Amino acid sequence: MSFFADLIELLLPERCAGCGTAPVLLCEECAAPLQAPASPARTAPGGLPPPWTVAPYEGPLRTILSAYKEHGRTALAVPLGEALATAIHAALTPTRSPPSKTIPRLPVAVVWVPSARGAVRRRGHDPLRGVVAVAVRRLRAESLPVTAVPALRQRGRVADQAGLTATQRTANLDGALEVTPSTHLTGHRIVLVDDVMTTGASLAEAARALRAAGAEPSATATIATTPLRRERR
Template identity: 45%
Template sequence: MRPARTTDDGPPGLLRAGGRALSDLVLPRVCAGCTRPGAVLCAACRSRLARPRLAEPRRHPPGFPPTVAAGAYAGPVRPAVLAFKEHGRAELGAPLGTALALAVVAVLAAVPAPAGPVVLVPVPTAPAAVRRRGRDQVRELAAHAVTELTAAGLAATVVPLLGRAGRTRDSAGLDAAARRANLAGRFHRLPVPLPPGSRLVLVDDVATSGATLTEAARALAAGAPAGPAEAVLAAVVAATERRVVRPAPRRSPATFTVRG
């Protein structure tokens, strides 16, 4: 006898969703970033995701697209993103999607182009991760971001333009070179027609080494139909901050004082 499916499509998924709703009634709601009671993401933590910045991986991979993050992947932002991504707190999709929409607007403003419909292209999540989580968190974020962008009067839509093939290792613990090798050739562009003049914006939850966005941008460009080259931009909720190594200050030659 096969075990019951654990996706949200059947009774087990409904039971899990019902359990989450019941826990929200019984347990006090706390901020996913700083654990203060009262909101899923408090005002102070939200403000950390309203500081658009250029994402700059420490070892800038060749082909990394122009990318804007709504905030730094540090402090309370990190546990908030992980709570949404790994711990089933789907209610965080709205505030994190708002942050993603801000990053989309910022990158479009930073790289001027002829006006046209904005197409958000979610970076494909590994099938194993979707099965484990029961959902595709990047598509959820993209959908929330489109809602925000549309409400602001921007013509935007989500198009799953990339497919994913083969298996990849968990990227945790891999250095930048190993991450690039792990993702090489994993994405491919799907034959989906786009409106003329579309502005493509890759979207993901976080950017760390830049390997995922670089490979996704390469696949989009390689599979583009003949015609004017499409400019591929990217936006993420948060990105790791680039470490700046400052040289140690030069010390003057030692001096001695003779005390009498």
């Protein structure tokens, strides 16, 4: 977006980040997908546990995430973080366990896929870190022993994932992440999170980096997942 478009956006009264019409952060219709219950996403690559997710990455949600990540609508971290908390809680809760055993006894480390340093500088904030902070606060309020752990970092530059095929995304991210030296995950249950799963390449690379450091993710969660495209006949 241009400087003048950004300036106009700043000066105009706040409008719904999804539809751009209602004079609120999110109108009820655009907020509804983020308030849905979580469900397991399609099978993830590399043996990763299938992520629990709240919404399909389509329609207004694409605009909402873009507004948050690229256009300074940082207040959206709250509804997005609430949605991620729903997905994390579902990933941690055994669906067939009796109520007394639904709260995990081990402390939980929420580890997120890190943004590139250049993207953080350009955006002026770290979008996923902000969303995770909201999610962790919500889960702690529900008495879940959850901590946000910045365990991963980028080893070098990677290309923008937008427009890449599944094979290209995997190759682009191969070896791109590593665990930070000061990270201690022993005795924790690890939940690996991302905002959106498209092909799963980012989550798979994050899981690889964790395993290389002797840490095994036991669950994954995302806000949204890109719907599978039906092949044309």
